[in-house]
Amino acid sequence: MADIRIGIAGAAGRMGATLIREVSATAGCRLVAACERSGHPAVGRDVGDLAGLGPLGVAVSDSAEGIFRSAEVVIDFTAPDATAVHAGFAARHGVALVVGTTGLAANHDAALADAAHKVAIVRAANFSIGVNLLLTLSERIASTLGPDYDVEIVEMHHRHKKDAPSGTALAIGEAVAEGRKIALATAAVRGRDGITGERPPGSIGFASLRGGDVVGDHTVVFATEGERLELTHRASHRRVFAKGAVRAAIWAKGRPPGLYSMRDVVALTGGV
Numbered sequence: 001m002a003d004i005r006i007g008i009a010g011a012a013g014r015m016g017a018t019l020i021r022e023v024s025a026t027a028g029c030r031l032v033a034a035c036e037r038s039g040h041p042a043v044g045r046d047v048g049d050l051a052g053l054g055p056l057g058v059a060v061s062d063s064a065e066g067i068f069r070s071a072e073v074v075i076d077f078t079a080p081d082a083t084a085v086h087a088g089f090a091a092r093h094g095v096a097l098v099v100g101t102t103g104l105a106a107n108h109d110a111a112l113a114d115a116a117h118k119v120a121i122v123r124a125a126n127f128s129i130g131v132n133l134l135l136t137l138s139e140r141i142a143s144t145l146g147p148d149y150d151v152e153i154v155e156m157h158h159r160h161k162k163d164a165p166s167g168t169a170l171a172i173g174e175a176v177a178e179g180r181k182i183a184l185a186t187a188a189v190r191g192r193d194g195i196t197g198e199r200p201p202g203s204i205g206f207a208s209l210r211g212g213d214v215v216g217d218h219t220v221v222f223a224t225e226g227e228r229l230e231l232t233h234r235a236s237h238r239r240v241f242a243k244g245a246v247r248a249a250i251w252a253k254g255r256p257p258g259l260y261s262m263r264d265v266v267a268l269t270g271g272v
C-alpha cells in the first residue's frame with residue numbers, strides 16, 4: 001500500500017519538530033509538506049534539518065494552503081486563529097485534519113464544526129493514550145461518586161504555555177461534567193483569589209501552575225469528608241502527543257466527514 005502523505009502545520013514549533021521526527025520514523029507514513037507562519041525564520045529550511053534529522057528534501061513553506069494541495073492528512077499544532085483558517089483549507093481540498101491546538105474559542109470551534117461537514121477532523125486537547133484513559137476514568141468515577149465529592153483539577157505546564165487552564169484540564173472537566181450529566185459551564189470555577197466564600201456545592205475547580213520545562217502534569221481530585229481519590233498523569237516527553245497524533249492521522253485517512261476525538265481513535269468510549 002502507498003504511504004500516507006502527511007503535512008505538518010507549525011513545523012518549527014515545539015510540537016512541530018517532534019512531529020517531523022515521529023512521522024519520519026513511522027512506517028507507512030511520508031512527510032510531504034510543512035508550513036510555518038510567514039516571516040518565520042524557518043521558512044525555506046529543510047524540515048529534516050529543523051528536527052535534527054539531516055535533510056529530508058521537504059522545505060518549510062509559508063503557504064498553509066499549499067500543504068493541503070499535496071497532503072492527504074494534515075497535522076496542525078499551531079495557534080487558534082491559524083487552526084481555524086487551516087480547517088477551511090482542509091474542507092476546500094478534501095484533506096483530513098488532526099488538530100492539537102488548544103485555547104480555541106467559540107469562533108474557532110465553529111470553523112472546525114463547519115469543516116467537519118466535508119472532511120474528517122480529529123481534535124484532541126491531548127493525544128496521549130494515558131490522558132485519554134484518564135478522561136474515560138474521570139467520567140466513570142464522577143458518575144459513580146456523584147456531586148458530594150468535590151472535584152478539583154490541577155495542571156502544571158512549562159513557562160511558555162499561552163493558555164490556561166490547559167485544554168487537557170478543561171477536557172477532564174468536561175468528562176467529569178458528562179459523568180454527572182451537567183454542563184461544565186454551569187459548574188466551572190476557573191481560579192480563586194481573595195475572599196471567595198465557601199466552595200459552591202457541585203462546582204468543578206481548576207488551578208494552573210506554570211514553570212520551567214514541565215511537558216504536562218494533570219491531577220483530578222475527588223474529595224469528600226473522610227476520603228480523597230486522586231488520579232495523576234505526567235507527560236515527560238512530547239513524543240507521546242506526537243505518537244498519538246500520527247496514530248490519529250493514519251486512522252483519519254479515508255474516514256467519513258465528522259468531528260472525532262482521540263477517544264474515538266483508540267476506542268476508549270464505553271466501559272473501562
Ligand code: NAD
Nearest residue numbers: 010012013014015036037078082100101102125126127241
Ligand atoms: P509553539 O509555539 O512551540 O509552536 C506553534 C508553532 O505554530 C510556532 O512555530 C508558530 O510559528 C506556528 N504557527 C503559528 N501560526 C501559524 C500559521 N498561521 N501557519 C503556520 N504555522 C503557524 O507551541 P507548541 O508547544 O508546539 O504547541 C502548539 C499548540 O499545540 C498549543 O496550542 C499547545 O497547547 C498545543 N499542544 C497540544 C497537545 C495535544 O496533545 N493536543 C500537546 C502539546 C501542545
